[in-house]
Amino acid sequence: xxxxxxxxxxxxxxxxxxxxxxxxxxxxxxxxxxxxxxxxxxxxxxxxxxxxxxxxxxxxxxxxxxxxxxxxxxxxxxxxxxxxxxxxxxxxxxxxxxxxxxxxxxxxxxxxxxxxxxxxxxxxxxxxxxxxxxxxxxxxxxxxxxxxxxxxxxxxxxxxxxxxxxxxxxxxxxxxxxxxxxxxxxxxxxxxxxxxxxxxxxxxxxxxxxxxxxxxxxxxxxxxxxxxxxxxxxxxxxxxxxxxxxxxxxxxxxxxxxxxxxxxxxxxxxxxxxxxxxxxxxxxxxxxxxxxxxxxxxxxxxxxxxxxxxxxxxx
Amino acid sequence: xxxxxxxxxxxxxxxxxxxxxxxxxxxxxxxxxxxxxxxxxxxxxxxxxxxxxxxxxxxxxxxxxxxxxxxxxxxxxxxxxxxxxxxxxxxxxxxxx
Numbered sequence: 001x002x003x004x005x006x007x008x009x010x011x012x013x014x015x016x017x018x019x020x021x022x023x024x025x026x027x028x029x030x031x032x033x034x035x036x037x038x039x040x041x042x043x044x045x046x047x048x049x050x051x052x053x054x055x056x057x058x059x060x061x062x063x064x065x066x067x068x069x070x071x072x073x074x075x076x077x078x079x080x081x082x083x084x085x086x087x088x089x090x091x092x093x094x095x096x097x098x099x100x101x102x103x104x105x106x107x108x109x110x111x112x113x114x115x116x117x118x119x120x121x122x123x124x125x126x127x128x129x130x131x132x133x134x135x136x137x138x139x140x141x142x143x144x145x146x147x148x149x150x151x152x153x154x155x156x157x158x159x160x161x162x163x164x165x166x167x168x169x170x171x172x173x174x175x176x177x178x179x180x181x182x183x184x185x186x187x188x189x190x191x192x193x194x195x196x197x198x199x200x201x202x203x204x205x206x207x208x209x210x211x212x213x214x215x216x217x218x219x220x221x222x223x224x225x226x227x228x229x230x231x232x233x234x235x236x237x238x239x240x241x242x243x244x245x246x247x248x249x250x251x252x253x254x255x256x257x258x259x260x261x262x263x264x265x266x267x268x269x270x271x272x273x274x275x276x277x278x279x280x281x282x283x284x285x286x287x288x289x290x291x292x293x294x295x296x297x298x299x300x301x302x303x304x305x306x307x308x309x310x311x312x313x314x315x
Numbered sequence: 316x317x318x319x320x321x322x323x324x325x326x327x328x329x330x331x332x333x334x335x336x337x338x339x340x341x342x343x344x345x346x347x348x349x350x351x352x353x354x355x356x357x358x359x360x361x362x363x364x365x366x367x368x369x370x371x372x373x374x375x376x377x378x379x380x381x382x383x384x385x386x387x388x389x390x391x392x393x394x395x396x397x398x399x400x401x402x403x404x405x406x407x408x409x410x411x412x
Contacts, residue, residue, distance in 0.1 A: 189399040196392065 028074040039063030052216040053139040060224035134283025136214040169308035175245030176313040179306040184237035194236035201229035223297035256296025327369030334362030348405040
């Protein structure tokens with residue numbers, strides 16, 4: 001018991017320390033490294049809170065994919081970092097910014113401290129109706145049945161994020177291949193990894209997808225692992241992203257939300273509610289949604305990491 | 316029998332923690348990138364291996380033990396590759412062999 005409290009206290013102290021370091025670090029790259037470590041420690045904290053589903057997502061997306069994107073952003077911004085710093089802001093501006101930050105922190109602390117004890121919970125009703133969804137993992141039942149609308153909107157948000165990234169491409173590159181051509185790693189270490197890891201990673205990704213209905217896992221975690229495998233191959237120069245004008249690629253990034261929306265709308269007829277499932281076929285319909293959604297999320301995450309088109313359409 | 320198993324776990328995990336500590340001291344004390352990487356990867360891979368060995372003795376079933384072993388192998392693989400990449404990034408002027 002004391003050991004567990006000591007571990008949790010140490011973990012919390014480390015998380016707060018790293019959070020400070022993420023903000024205080026002078027170089028963007030150091031801040032990103034701290035942020036990725038923060039994500040991994042947060043995943044550990046979620047495990048300690050008995051929320052392995054959240055832990056998996058935090059480690060995969062918060063630490064992994066976001067970290068990769070931030071490293072790319074830091075590398076791009078590195079040239080600007082060496083420019084002479086502009087004058088520091090005026091004192092009254094800094095005081096005002098500090099006051100706003102303190103006010104926000106105080107407000108958040110007040111909200112957290114005034115939460116009712118024990119916290120209101122829907123867990124008993126979530127467990128009571130679990131059988132109707134055909135799933136055994138209550139977290140996935142929340143994501144794909146009780147609060148399917150949130151998940152639907154999340155997949156659409158991802159699509160919008162991808163459009164935002166693509167819209168950064170200059171006109172002459174529109175429709176071309178995203179990202180710069182990758183050099184093959186001259187030492188061959190990355191190439192070695194990119195040949196060895198994907199079979200294992202793809203298996204883990206499929207396992208996470210399939211096990212999601214009964215145990216921690218699901219489409220987001222699975223898609224992130226699958227995306228990571230393609231990203232490793234891309235970084236090693238073994239895989240080339242297709243031009244964004246290709247129809248198959250465009251189909252891939254919309255098929256998830258489209259199928260989700262179609263099944264959700266059909267629920268209005270078969271189950272009397274938008275995003276409702278007839279109880280007899282609930283699990284089948286949920287898998288029919290999860291499969292394309294996983295593919296779409298994986299493809300979108302890959303494309304988000306690769307970035308906007310930077311090559312002419314013909315090449 | 317369970318006493319022997321527990322004792323082996325304690326010895327292995329303590330040895331693992333010792334190697335982690337040694338690796339971390341090396342990371343802080345060694346003078347240049349290559350020796351720091353050396354200290355970190357060698358000691359940590361061994362330390363993690365020992366901890367995995369200790370925990371393997373405590374889990375139920377062969378499958379869980381094999382999963383732990385797979386985790387160790389994957390971390391060794393990732394560590395080896397990342398170390399090479401960090402070293403290559405730290406010494407870009409070295410000609411390719």
